[in-house]
Structures are given as C-alpha cells and as structure tokens.
Amino acid sequence: MEPIVIAKNITKSYTKGLRALDNVSLTVNQGKVLVVMGPSGSGKSTLIRTFNGLESFDQGELNVLGIKINSTHDERKIQKIRRKVGMVFQQFNLFPHLSILENITLAPINVQKRRQREANEYGMYLLNQMGIDSHAKKYPNQLSGGEQQRVAIARALALKPKLLLFDEPTSALDPERINEVLDAMRRLAQQGMTMVVVTHEIGFAKDVSDQVLFMDSGKVIETSTPDIFFSNAKHERSRKFLNQLDKH
Amino acid sequence: MKRNRKIFFQLGIFIIFITLIAILINNLTINLLRTGIGFNFNWLLKPASFSLAEHPLPYSASDSYAWALFIGWMNSLKVIVSSLVLSSLVGTLIGFARTSKNSLLGLISAGYITIIRQTPLLLQLMFWYFVGFLGLKDNISIHIKNLFKLSNQGIELPGLTLSSEFSALLFGLSIFTSAYIAEVIRGGILSVSRGQWEAFRSLGLSERKGLFFIIIPQALPAIIPGLTSQYLNLAKNSTLAIAVGYSDIYAINDTIINQTGRAIECFLILLISFLLLNLVITNFMELINRIIIKPIKHN
C-alpha cells in the first residue's frame, strides 16, 4: 500500500506558546478514508490545511504524494501539491461571479492548460455524477446549500486529484440537505478515492472511514478503526466527546 | 532566495521610477532654460502690481506676491467655511425632507437632488453669477425691509456687504454641496434599522423626540465620514471661483502665472496649499468625530 500523506511531528502555533498543532504524526494510505474528529478549536482545520499548504507549520515534516515540505513553505512544491489535491470547505467558497460550469473548469483550463471543450465535457460529466448537471449555467447564489457543496466537490474533482480534503463539508447545511452531500462522498470513497474528512457525522464515519483520528488541543489523542472508536474508544477524552455528540 | 528576489524586483521598479522622474526633470530644465524663466521663489517678495477687488486684510498692488497669495488663501477659506455652514444646514433640511412621511416633500426634495446633481457645478455657478446677480438690471434690487438687499452689486445685510462674485459662489457651492449632503444624511438615517423606529414608537415617544434622541445619534457614525468627503469636495470645488471672478487661491495663482510665467512654482504652491487644507479639514472632522461620536458609543 502506497502512503499518500505522511506527517511527522508537525507543530504549529499561531500565537506564541499556544500550539494549534502539537507534534502531530499520521499516515493516510492510498484509497483509504481518514475521518478527523475533535472538539471545536482542537486544530482539525489547521491540520488538513497544512496538507495542501494553506497553512504553514513551524516544525516537522510532511510528505504529500511524494512531495516533501517542511517549515520553509516552499511555494513551488506547494503549487505542485495543490494540483494533485482537492479541497472542499465548510462554506463552499464557490466563486460567485462564475457560473457553475465555469467554477469547475477554471482550474483545469488555467492550471492544467486543458482545452476549453475538453474541460467543459469533463465538467459536465462531474456535474452529472453529482446529480446537478441541470444547473450548469446557473450561478452559485441560485443554488441551495447542498447543491453548492456538490458543485464544490465537483470543482475539487476537476483536476483529477489523488487526494481529497474535506473540512466539515456538511456543517453549514440544513439537516435535510446533509445526506445528498454525504451520499456523493460515499460514492467517491467506493470508487477508491483517498480522502481526509473532518466531520462530526458519526454515521458517515462508521460506514465509510477506515480510520478515525481524534484530536484535542492540537494533539492526536487516538487513532483507531471506526469499530473500536465508536464502541470502545481507548481514551477518556474521546468517550466524553462522543457522549456529547450523541446528546445533540 | 525569495526575499532576495523581492528586493531586486523593488530595486528595479525604483530605478525605473527614478529614471522616469529624471528624464522628466531633465526635459523640464531644458525647457525652462530655453524660455529663460528658470526655477526659483525669489519673485515671491516682489510687488504683485495687480489689484484685488476683495481682500479681507489690507492689500494694495504694491504688496508682494506672497501677500497676494495669502489674501487668496483667506478668500478661499472665507468662501469654504461659509459654504460649509450653509450647505450643511440646507443639506440636512433636504435630507430630512427626503425621508419625511410627507410624500410631496419627499418628491420635491428628490427632484431638487436630481437637478442639482445631474448638471455640472461650473454651469450652476455661471448661472448664479450671470443670471442671479449680474442679470439683475441696474435699477432692480430686492429689498426686505432694511434687513436684506439683493442687487447686481451683491447682497447687503446690516453690517455686512457681500460682493456679487462671493454671493454667487457661496450660493452655487452651497446648493450644489447641499444636494450631496442631503443624500449622505438620508443614507445615514436609512442605515438605522427599522426596529429602532418601532422601538421608540412603542415606548410612546413622539416622532420628533425619537428622531433627535434615538435615530440621529445612531445615524451619525454613518454620516460623519460621508460629510467629511463632501466637505473635502467642497474645498476642492471652491477653486471654480475663477469662473465667476472671485479671487481665491487658485485664481490668484492663475493671475500670477499669466503675469510672471512661473507655472511650476505656482503649481507647487497650489499643491501644498491643498494638501494643507485637506489636513485641516480631515483633522477638524476627526475632532468632531471624537467629541460627538465617541461619547455616544460609550453610552
């Protein structure tokens, strides 16, 4: 099995003395789904944002798809990583001035220098996969949250990435809209996509993930398979967190 | 490595910039030498030998250019400050009228605003001057008892005579600026949420009291920045005085250039005058901001 992400002892602080990431190490293998959980402010976003260079870090080493980066934050290497890693955000972050299809084809045309027609065709294929090809000509604000998030997934897929990062992709959605996004993610996992997903959706984590990583105060508290984590977590703090999640 | 590139890049830009300036200055020197004018400020102390119709301080043609410029400054300040007061008063009234519940009043003030804002200020100034004042026949004058007299000589109030040039400029600038100030006021009032109106009404406060004690204090933070920029515009627009023959700082610079050909020097003087004026106005408004807004926010 080929490792896609290898993080070694990554440490980062935004403000001196306060560690957003504290000596984090982890490995994500090809075709696997890692779910990251933890209370708010525990450093989940910071962690996955280091994977595509949206955040730099102070110590440690990161190997993404064979490209090694460290605290120097080498722009050129990060650019290389970003072409192979897709990211989906909590707030969708679609480009409001571009139509749905243009949102998707922007990067293939300008980063990968694909031809417009080819990019459009693949974009339509992806929209079709996400079940929203009828909206291709509309603009983001004309779509519901769930639809926008599926566009965002399609946009991340357009560069044919080897790794997908999700930062709480369903947290900004109405409850009845959550499943349409989770279903799309499930299908991706079945197709063998390597994914790192920050989420609090227990059902999704149980069904889809290969591993659950639990963080608190920037530290990795435990990494277990979902079976063990949800039924018999090793750590007191993980159990407390799960209890609180259940109550909501 | 990356930092080095950044520094090199900036150095490159800086060199290009300096070269450009150097070429321009070189051309300028050649041109000035060719015309034999040169560049210095010695002339400032020579007698101006032109007379000024309006001077708040003693002035005669034998006074120096520097003194003439100072008089120009005073004249500018005079018209700016008085238009500032007048336009604020009129603008506030119209701004309120625009938001009033009386639709006819709202309609009229809307009409006033579009007419004033959609025609050039220069045209309006000329209108006030040539039609409003000079247009009056020699024997026509409008009296209101002995308090107010309007004729082609200007406006006479007890103890105060305003020349027709000054009056036209004052009128034109104030009316023009008031239309913009009205929009600022309206914007400020509309920026206060509807809930606040409903809240004071439900407390049984009268419309007028609610407006003055609830709405306006909350609208002020949105109004002050808009007012500041209108006042700055007013100051800049006052240079159109030259169109009605009022001797403001720009007009006097213009006269001096025509007389001495010292265009570059005068341009610099004008530039510095206005940078100073801007500083004065922004600091003044900052002061108002501190005196009025801060206490409101702390309550």
Add this chain to the structure above:
Amino acid sequence: MNLIITFFIKLRKLFFSNVLNSIISLIIILILFSIFFNIFGWLIFNANWKVVTSNLPLYAFGSFPANQQWRPATWIISLLTLSMLTLLGPEWKWLRKNLLLAWISTVPFGLYLLYGGLGLLPITSRHWGGLTLTILLTLCSSLLSLPFGIVLALCRQSSFPLVKKLSAIYIDSMRAIPLISVLFFGQLLIPLFLPVGIEIDRVWRAVFAFTLFVSAYIAEDIRGGLQSIPSTQIEAANSLGLNKYQIIKFILIPQALRIALPALTNQSIGLFQNTSLMAILGLVELLGIGRSILANPEFIGQYIEVYIWLACLYWFVCTIMAVLARHLEKRMLINQAIV
C-alpha cells in the same frame, strides 16, 4: 370611474393623511403652482429661443466643417443606438456577449470619424467641439482610467512596501488637489515636461489630465472592492492550484469590479460633468460653446436661455448614463451571491 376614485384615495393617503401633512402639502402645492406658472410663462412668452435653435449644429459639433458634420452625427447616433440596445437587452446571444466590445470600440470608431484619414477628409482636433467633444473626452478618459485605476489599486494592495508606498502617495495626493489644477497642469505644464519638439494637442492633454485624476479615484473604489472580497475566495483559488496572477485576474479583479460598479459608474457620470471645466481652460466643449455663443454680440445677455438649454442637455445625458448604470448593476447582481 373606479380608477379615478382609487387614484384620489391614494392621493389622499399620500398627501393628506393628517392635518399637519395636509397643511404642508397645501402650502407646497400653492408655492409650486405659482413658481411653475411664472417660469413657464417666462419660458414660453418672454424667452428668446433663437439663441438655441439657430445654433444647434454648434452645440452638437462645435466648429466641425458643415459638410462633414454627418461624421460626428453618425457617431452620436451610434452611441444612442448602442445605449438603447443595451437597455432593451438584445435577444441575440452573440450581440449580448459582444456588447462590452461594442462599447469599447465606439472610441476608436469615433476617433476615426472625427480625425478622418483613410478615405475621409482629415480634420484636426481644433475643430472639434460641442457635445461631441464632451462625449469624446468622457469616453476616452473613462476607458483609459479604468485599467490605470485597477493597476494603482493592485499596487496599493501589493506586498512590496515600496510599490505600495509610491502608489499610496500618488493616489492620496491626487485626491487631495482640485481637478482644475490637474487640468491646468495638463494644459500648461505637460509641454514643459516633454522633450523639445514633441507636442501633444490640447484634447489629448486634457484626456491625459482627466485620466491622471480619475484613475486615483477609481483606484480607491476598486481597492474598496478588493478589501471586501472574503479571504476564503483566495483560499479556494489557492487550493485549486491557481497562481498569484491567475487569482488576481480570474477571482479578484472581476469581483472587485462588480462590487465597485455603482461607485465606478458614478465616477464616469461625474467625469462627464467635469469635462465642462475645460471651458475655462480653452476647449470649446458643450459649456465652452455656450460661452462663445454668449460672447457673440447677436446673442449677448441671453444667459438664461443658454444655461437652461445646456443644463437640460447635461441633465439628459447624465440621466441616460445613470439609467444605463442601474441596468448594468441589476444585471451584474444576478450573478452575485455575496456583495
């Protein structure tokens, strides 16, 4: 009948809803009536409109040779047609897509018609004037100041401290000084900064000065737009692998322009009005023509007629511009989720 009754009820609601309101309304109506009667009476019976009617070609084209006046006329008519087309929202897709291009190409088209050459009789800019020159000054200066303003705004946001400082100084000092001094600079001082032997004619010096001035204002409007784009947009673009220049080109500038659109259209309406300042600096644009007609002994003293006529013209064009602007804003808003 019913209609009339509802109309009166509405009228009552609007103007006479309570005692105070009714009194105010009544007084205003009385004052308005007396003013209108006086003004209309004067306009119809006393005013001498010959000063307008006999000089119409002058107002429109300045001293453009009479047998060539079809050229500026064609240009102005094509501008009006284009305005109508823009407002009506043409059905044909290719036209809608090329509308912007059409607007931009009105400038070279107009310049060709005015200058002549290539089969048309060449005419120097000394003969340009009236509304034609006013519109030309507005269009050329707007078109040039937009890219210039965008560059300035980007420079002011740049991560190079030197670039940032220089553009900030330029923008702030330009915004501190009156337009007339910049135009004056354009007419009197630019020749001093040029190498001996090179001359630029008055019209282009004016366009240059307007561009210097307006681009500083545009830069600030666009900077406001840039600042209101949420940083998450840049993150999203970054995570797609777009580089710095692509982000500026595809994400930042289009969004900043949309956000700044109302301010930008106001700038160009202001610019249109401010071209009148050239009347005191030696160009015979619309106001300048008015002044020179008033200097003609035949029409001396007819200020009111000329000024009212000019005010109507300016007001009319400004209103067209404002309507176009609002139309554009509405169309842009459709594509815009966050503002």
